[in-house]
Amino acid sequence: MLKETSTLSKGKKPLVVMKFGGTSVGNGERMQNVAEIVADHAQRAEVVVVVSAMGGVTDMLIRAATEASQGGREHWKNVRRELARRHREVADQLLTAAEQAVVLPRLASQVGNFENLCSGFSLVREVTPRAMDTLSSLGEVMSAQLVAAILRSRGSPAEAVDATELILTDDNFGNASPLFEETNSRTRQRLQGLRRRGVIPVITGFRGANREGVCTTLGRGGSDYSGTIMGAALDADEVWIWTDVDGVMTADPRLVPEARILPEISYREAIELSFFGAKVIHPKTIQPVMKKKIPVWIKNSFKPTTPGTRIVPSAADGQRGVKAITSVSKAHLVTVSGKDTLSFPRLASKVFGSLSLGDIPTLMVTQSSAENIVSFAVHDADLRRVKMQLEKSFELELLHDNLASIEVMSQVAIVVAIGENMKGTPGIAGRAFGSLGRHGINIIAIAQGSSELSISFAVRSSEMKEAVKVIHEEFKL
Numbered sequence: 001m002l003k004e005t006s007t008l009s010k011g012k013k014p015l016v017v018m019k020f021g022g023t024s025v026g027n028g029e030r031m032q033n034v035a036e037i038v039a040d041h042a043q044r045a046e047v048v049v050v051v052s053a054m055g056g057v058t059d060m061l062i063r064a065a066t067e068a069s070q071g072g073r074e075h076w077k078n079v080r081r082e083l084a085r086r087h088r089e090v091a092d093q094l095l096t097a098a099e100q101a102v103v104l105p106r107l108a109s110q111v112g113n114f115e116n117l118c119s120g121f122s123l124v125r126e127v128t129p130r131a132m133d134t135l136s137s138l139g140e141v142m143s144a145q146l147v148a149a150i151l152r153s154r155g156s157p158a159e160a161v162d163a164t165e166l167i168l169t170d171d172n173f174g175n176a177s178p179l180f181e182e183t184n185s186r187t188r189q190r191l192q193g194l195r196r197r198g199v200i201p202v203i204t205g206f207r208g209a210n211r212e213g214v215c216t217t218l219g220r221g222g223s224d225y226s227g228t229i230m231g232a233a234l235d236a237d238e239v240w241i242w243t244d245v246d247g248v249m250t251a252d253p254r255l256v257p258e259a260r261i262l263p264e265i266s267y268r269e270a271i272e273l274s275f276f277g278a279k280v281i282h283p284k285t286i287q288p289v290m291k292k293k294i295p296v297w298i299k300n301s302f303k304p305t306t307p308g309t310r311i312v313p314s315a316a317d318g319q320r321g322v323k324a325i326t327s328v329s330k331a332h333l334v335t336v337s338g339k340d341t342l343s344f345p346r347l348a349s350k351v352f353g354s355l356s357l358g359d360i361p362t363l364m365v366t367q368s369s370a371e372n373i374v375s376f377a378v379h380d381a382d383l384r385r386v387k388m389q390l391e392k393s394f395e396l397e398l399l400h401d402n403l404a405s406i407e408v409m410s411q412v413a414i415v416v417a418i419g420e421n422m423k424g425t426p427g428i429a430g431r432a433f434g435s436l437g438r439h440g441i442n443i444i445a446i447a448q449g450s451s452e453l454s455i456s457f458a459v460r461s462s463e464m465k466e467a468v469k470v471i472h473e474e475f476k477l
Ligand code: ASP
Pocket: 021, 022, 052, 053, 058, 059, 139, 205, 206, 219, 220, 221, 222, 223, 224
């Protein structure tokens, strides 16, 4: 699995960044398991650890801040107690007395920060995105402290490192982007000493800091992204993302019980899958490792010996056609039509201009220049903003009535067949259509990118499950 031959021949251990998600560090027993995995691999590889907050903690923190900003005190006081209890329980269970003496005051100081922030929010009845980032990523600070201390208690040298010292980001609080060059040099510098002394760094996922040193976050689920940012910065041989499933599957097993684990997928397939809602990795995860072509593994921390899925720069040649199917169950198909006076390019430019202003992603796009219509699908959560933006951009056309119209079809699902080697394999769309047709599933719209990496079908939400099953069967996944 590790590129042992190539790296070992240089007399150096391979470097592996291991990121553990919320369920993998969900309680004492799980954290103990993490320490075992890390200590075991540390014999053969140099390991750098990145951790999420304990499962559920981030949600709890965000809710507490929101309630506090609405003036309530009761709720966040309860969360304060729960936050202290969950972390202290692990410390009691797994740390030596000496480690408890070190770590308990650090955990208490984070709980103190939580209390100060929430009491501030309830006083001013507001929580700014900036303050929210500091608060919502406290869970990572606490879990990193615990995991490092558990490793030390078991005899492995380790030290918690706050990613605000490593990852420099822009000011986009809540969904910040890293500035890679400086992040890379900061990371290398800050970790150099630890690595030389054989100390395992345990880094907080999810958070970074802007130029003034104010904490930012990389978006919900962003610890995966932290993992590959660290991997790229350190020129790691591999990044391992430990989660609670066996790997990337051919389809959602709740929709298709026969779905199976894919041993290998390409970067582009992984990006496409995560964009269309496959929950295994955060959509930005692959981006940092692309240039350096570092392989990323998805592994199950509950079954550490199961190989998992390997995500590699490009798909193996042998596998032709559709590789996996994903779907978005709640989408809307928005259709904008223009009358003759509004040319098609003008119509399209106004539609996408307004989506771009609202920074709204589309799931699929289809058009008919002859009829002068553009249709696109958006996530349920974005519909309100889409309507607002379109109504603003087409205010005049709508006012003059029939110059343009906007229609929304709801209860639509998008089913996406993905496979890098679909390119140049004729007949794939035909087979998919045929199979859906034979099962009486009506296709509302279709789109295929010219890259031929995916084909998307819009179908009724009520027919989504059947559609995914039928295509899965047709391509014998
Ligand atoms: N704890 C953060 C979240 O729940 C980041 C992560 O787990 O990836 O969004």
